[in-house]
Amino acid sequence: MNDPRKSSGQLIAASILSADFAKLGAEIEEVRAGGADFLHIDVMDGHFVPNISLGPPVIESIRPVTDMFFDAHLMISEPLRYAPAIVKAGAQSVTFQVETVDDPAQAAREIRKLGCGVAITLNPATAVEKVFPALDFVDFVLVMSVVPGFGGQKFMPQVLPKVRELKKRLRPEQRIEMDGGIHADTIAQARDAGVDWFVVGSGIFDQPDRAGAIAELRRKITS
Ligand code: DX5
Ligand code: ZN
Numbered sequence: 001m002n003d004p005r006k007s008s009g010q011l012i013a014a015s016i017l018s019a020d021f022a023k024l025g026a027e028i029e030e031v032r033a034g035g036a037d038f039l040h041i042d043v044m045d046g047h048f049v050p051n052i053s054l055g056p057p058v059i060e061s062i063r064p065v066t067d068m069f070f071d072a073h074l075m076i077s078e079p080l081r082y083a084p085a086i087v088k089a090g091a092q093s094v095t096f097q098v099e100t101v102d103d104p105a106q107a108a109r110e111i112r113k114l115g116c117g118v119a120i121t122l123n124p125a126t127a128v129e130k131v132f133p134a135l136d137f138v139d140f141v142l143v144m145s146v147v148p149g150f151g152g153q154k155f156m157p158q159v160l161p162k163v164r165e166l167k168k169r170l171r172p173e174q175r176i177e178m179d180g181g182i183h184a185d186t187i188a189q190a191r192d193a194g195v196d197w198f199v200v201g202s203g204i205f206d207q208p209d210r211a212g213a214i215a216e217l218r219r220k221i222t223s
Helices: 021-033 056-065 079-089 102-110 128-137 157-169 187-193 210-222
Strands: 011-014 039-046 070-075 093-097 117-121 140-145 175-179 197-198
Touching: 011 210, 021 056, 021 210, 039 210, 056 070, 056 079, 056 157, 070 079, 070 117, 079 093, 079 102, 093 102, 102 117, 117 128, 128 157, 157 175, 157 187, 187 197, 187 210, 197 210
Parallel strands: 011 039, 011 197, 039 070, 070 093, 093 117, 117 140, 140 175, 175 197
Antiparallel strands: none
């Protein structure tokens, strides 16, 4: 398994929210072979966000079909209640929304005890300072560049200053991930702001040629 935390490069995560769930195993293999670096798995509860996606049973089903790293993004009101099941199902990393916990530092420490990677994320409307207390305890920070809940939304460049604020405070081995609206025509803005890992859903899965889409995204990052 390629652990993104051990890479210092810029990486592309395929977000399976936009995949065809009727053939999820084949979809995952296609993006792996097409060059995606790891998988981003959106867990939604219909409460923190107005959508329901998938949970531990689906993660458990796809765990044996691939050796890709699973980055679980919990868009749920009770991350501490469900994180153990998410890790048991096969996720290597758990990201919780800062808006859902009283004490972000304590929440990060609790999740770390499960033996997985830990990250914190924040909605576009949430001030970046809210995540500062947890920064010592996370592997990466996910900056949401859309209001979470749905794939295929428009990139919000107004969140980019958060990346610069976070960069100043993170240790060299900590990473910044961005999620939402990242396509071939928006990814360079995220790169210029200092993003390390790019989560892409519709920009990969809604394209007829997934490998071609990933290659194009990588070209945009490196050009
Ligand atoms: C949105 C999810 C994203 C979603 C991104 O709430 O957290 O991971 O899959 O989809 P795109 O890349 O289509 O904006
Ligand atoms: Zn996500």
